[in-house]
Amino acid sequence: MKSLPGIRSGLLRHPLDQQVLVYDSRDDRVHLLDPTTACVLDLLEEGGWTREGISAELAVRLNVTPSDGFLSLALDELRKADLLDERVTAPSPLADVNRRELVRKLAMTGAAAFLIPTVMTLAATPGYAQGTLSPNCAPCTADAQCAIGNCNNFGACSENNGDRPTGGDCSGVGGGACCSGVCLNNTTCA
Amino acid sequence: MPPSRLSPVDPSETSELYIEFDGAQLVVKTDDPEARDYFRRHFLHMLVPRVTASVGDLEILRCESGYTLRSAETRNLPRVKLESLLPLAKDEVRLQFMRSRPDLLWLHAGAVERHGTAILLAGPSGQGKSTLATLLCERGWSLLSDDIAPVRMDADEVLPFAQCPVRRIPPGREVQPNEVLALDRQPVPIDAECIRCDPVRIGGIVFLRFTHGASTELSRLTRGAAAFEMLRNATNFVDHKKEGVRRAAEMARALPAFRLIYGSPKDAVPHLDTLA
Numbered sequence: 001m002k003s004l005p006g007i008r009s010g011l012l013r014h015p016l017d018q019q020v021l022v023y024d025s026r027d028d029r030v031h032l033l034d035p036t037t038a039c040v041l042d043l044l045e046e047g048g049w050t051r052e053g054i055s056a057e058l059a060v061r062l063n064v065t066p067s068d069g070f071l072s073l074a075l076d077e078l079r080k081a082d083l084l085d086e087r088v089t090a091p092s093p094l095a096d097v098n099r100r101e102l103v104r105k106l107a108m109t110g111a112a113a114f115l116i117p118t119v120m121t122l123a124a125t126p127g128y129a130q131g132t133l134s135p136n137c138a139p140c141t142a143d144a145q146c147a148i149g150n151c152n153n154f155g156a157c158s159e160n161n162g163d164r165p166t167g168g169d170c171s172g173v174g175g176g177a178c179c180s181g182v183c184l185n186n187t188t189c190a
Numbered sequence: 191m192p193p194s195r196l197s198p199v200d201p202s203e204t205s206e207l208y209i210e211f212d213g214a215q216l217v218v219k220t221d222d223p224e225a226r227d228y229f230r231r232h233f234l235h236m237l238v239p240r241v242t243a244s245v246g247d248l249e250i251l252r253c254e255s256g257y258t259l260r261s262a263e264t265r266n267l268p269r270v271k272l273e274s275l276l277p278l279a280k281d282e283v284r285l286q287f288m289r290s291r292p293d294l295l296w297l298h299a300g301a302v303e304r305h306g307t308a309i310l311l312a313g314p315s316g317q318g319k320s321t322l323a324t325l326l327c328e329r330g331w332s333l334l335s336d337d338i339a340p341v342r343m344d345a346d347e348v349l350p351f352a353q354c355p356v357r358r359i360p361p362g363r364e365v366q367p368n369e370v371l372a373l374d375r376q377p378v379p380i381d382a383e384c385i386r387c388d389p390v391r392i393g394g395i396v397f398l399r400f401t402h403g404a405s406t407e408l409s410r411l412t413r414g415a416a417a418f419e420m421l422r423n424a425t426n427f428v429d430h431k432k433e434g435v436r437r438a439a440e441m442a443r444a445l446p447a448f449r450l451i452y453g454s455p456k457d458a459v460p461h462l463d464t465l466a
């Protein structure tokens with residue numbers, strides 16, 4: 001019988017009704033756990049449970065038909081979010097086809113959609129996020145201003161470092177130098 | 191702040207404007223009359239006649255080959271048209287105040303007030319924050335902000351940041367998601383009596399999702415989803431990290447949160463009316 005993993009240290013949890021908001025200080029990421037995954041996280045942290053025991057306990061707490069599928073999916077979600085400590089167990093990620101099959105089986109038992117284990121993850125931006133993002137080819141002074149996430153060497157929101165921004169000078173170089181590809185009146189990038 | 195209290199400007203001189211947020215001022219200096227007028231229009235309700243507590247300055251100066259924009263760092267922008275530069279400079283005002291006030295949680299949201307309670311309208315660019323905020327002002331709400339909502343970390347209170355709202359001009363056809371940011375925009379002047387200039391208690395948060403052709407649906411969010419969405423819309427999470435997560439959870443417990451899916455701003459506004 002495969003041992004169950006533990007929970008990684010350094011996680012800060014905020015229970016919000018049946019969901020849990022988890023902050024991972026190592027990666028500056030925030031996760032929202034659905035009720036099922038939140039329940040599994042609690043039980044793993046308690047320790048001392050077997051797979052069968054957790055599956056049975058989940059059925060009681062969530063008021064569903066017992067199924068190992070809940071635990072398997074929840075572990076898979078926690079693993080993908082990197083919230084588990086699996087130094088003593090060998091992780092076995094669910095293949096996509098196995099995951100889809102498990103979800104289908106759980107749905108057939110009448111499990112509500114909100115009980116299907118899911119973890120939503122948000123990676124925090126390292127700097128100040130732009131209030132209103134600039135579109136491609138707009139002038140810029142920092143990456144965070146651009147919807148595309150890159151402010152190039154010419155001060156244009158563009159992935160290409162050679163592109164000049166809207167309103168930039170294209171005298172003598174033509175539209176090819178412009179992010180938009182158009183040099184108006186042979187002087188100004190459209 | 192009524193414009194008549196501001197000094198008249200000689201168009202040939204370098205002039206200064208003082209933009210105030212929560213009692214502190216940013217000095218904007220420019221020798222270009224068009225730039226000066228732009229800042230006067232866009233920050234009309236945030237201008238004050240003098241500096242009492244400076245947070246820094248921002249310069250837009252003409253140079254031989256174009257313009258120089260100087261704030262936290264200097265950037266020479268040769269031959270860039272002023273009309274392309276000014277929106278950047280305007281956003282630099284927000285960034286300067288954010289840098290000066292890392293104690294606040296700055297949400298990407300508009301804020302409107304009625305009966306002493308504020309509703310935050312949150313969401314990424316293009317979801318209609320400015321459009322809905324200005325439409326609500328036409329229905330008797332007061333404006334605190336159309337795009338950025340500074341929230342206290344120790345109280346459910348939002349501070350005003352009443353720059354002139356700017357809303358996108360609908361092109362009269364369905365717009366693809368990747369076209370939204372490139373739509374033309376127009377400022378929407380708001381009368382001074384419709385501007386709220388002091389902090390207001392927050393009564394709720396609405397997370398916006400604009401989808402062309404969608405019927406309007408206002409639904410309550412779970413507390414977990416509300417906290418998660420607040421953090422998704424927090425522009426200075428880097429200043430708060432675990433305290434920001436704690437604060438979002440706290441606000442989610444205390445405040446009702448909703449998701450508004452809509453395709454027509456005019457149809458959506460009556461739903462928002464019911465929240466205060």
